[in-house]
Amino acid sequence: MVSQWTINGRFLSQPLTGVQRHARQILTEMDALLAGNADLRDRFEVELLLPPDAVTPPPLKVIGVRRAGPFTGHLWEQLTLPFQARGWLLSLCNTGPVLRSRQIVCIHDLNTRLAPESYTAVFRLVYRLLIPLLARHAAQIVTVSHHSAALMQEHGIGAGRTITVIPNGHEHALAWTPRHTEETMAAAGPRTIVLLGSTAPHKNIGLILGMADRLAREGFRIAVAGGADPKVFARDLAASLPDNVIALGRIGDEALAALLRDSLCLAFPSRVEGFGLPPLEAMALGCPVVSSNSTSLPEVCGTAALYADPDDADAWIAAFRRLRDEPDLRQSLRELGIERARSFSWRGAARRYLELMAATASAPAPSAAGEPVQIA
Secondary structure, three states, rough: OEEEEEEHHHHHHHHOOOHHHHHHHHHHHHHHHHHOOOHHHHHHEEEEEEOOOOOOOOOOOOOOEOOOOOOHHHHHHHHHHHHHHOEEEOOOEEEOOOOOOHHHHHOOOOOHHOOHHHHHHHHHHHHHHHHHHHHOOOOEOOOOOOHHHHHHOOOOOOOOOEEOOOOOOOOHHOOOOOOOOHHHHHHHHEEEEEEOOOHHHHOOHHHHHOOOHHHOOOOEEEEEOOOOOOOOEEOOOOOEEEEEEEEEEEEOOHHHHHHHOEEEEEOOOOOOOOOOOHHHHHHHHOOOOOEOOOOOHHHHOOOOEEOOOOOHHHHHHHHHHHHOOOOHHHHHHHHHHHHHHHOOHHHHHHHHHHHHHHHHHHOOHHOOOOOOOOOO
């Protein structure tokens, strides 16, 4: 019997962050699995449903694509999607229609609860209302780390239900051909610390920027790549920066890959993460990582990173010194990071979604979905 599924394509109308990256990669890898296996094609009929303002999706061989209106944003998701979707629904980016119980929803994190100061009041309100309703009514709940699953249970989100953990993957970073811009070429170097420029308070980049003078005295520079979405995040990066801080603004993936490859390390001092995709990307590219020791980050990085408390500036400086002064340590972390990244696979994640989809659609009722079946 063919299992009919619709993928919630709202993510293709949103800025690309780790959440949307997850959805894009699951979509393309699921399509590749279906295209390469006739038995799977006989078992699944999958369609991507897009709102009117969505960008063109990546090329797909098997999964169909359809646009449906009216509305955009949350209105489209709540008022158009549930009536236009065929069969079961797969929502990969935290939100989905509350009117659909025949749905698998991936809830990546509870950051709006854990770090409310990082988000606008409207954004917080929407998520505080939607996520508990989705977790209560959806047939299956997925998240991206065991840490997130435990937090959801702790906060009563999906309490008493099985939450399936399907982590992110790393392969997309290997597709980035490192290519410097003039700005990243000038910023990179053996004493350059790369810092991602989200100014959401929970990302805690102020810790690293606040020690810029101390780092300058030891010969370190800080290259800040990226920026924040003002519609979501409540603060902006300060305009005045110390001389050893290079603000690169938004750069492309290829420039970021070159910057990471040719710099000392990635510093990731975040206090709250559902997964932590940037450290995984850096490790995949052979860039050592100094990470916060909080939330999901030790789960992702394992023994392949150096760790520091997100409130302990001295510990971060000590880690940077070690990478500068111990070339064998830096080389070891490069090798460990590459190996660690290989354990997180988008293809494996897409396979697990298909297993869960098969089990969910074959269950007698949404509330009694069984264990995932094996997808060859």
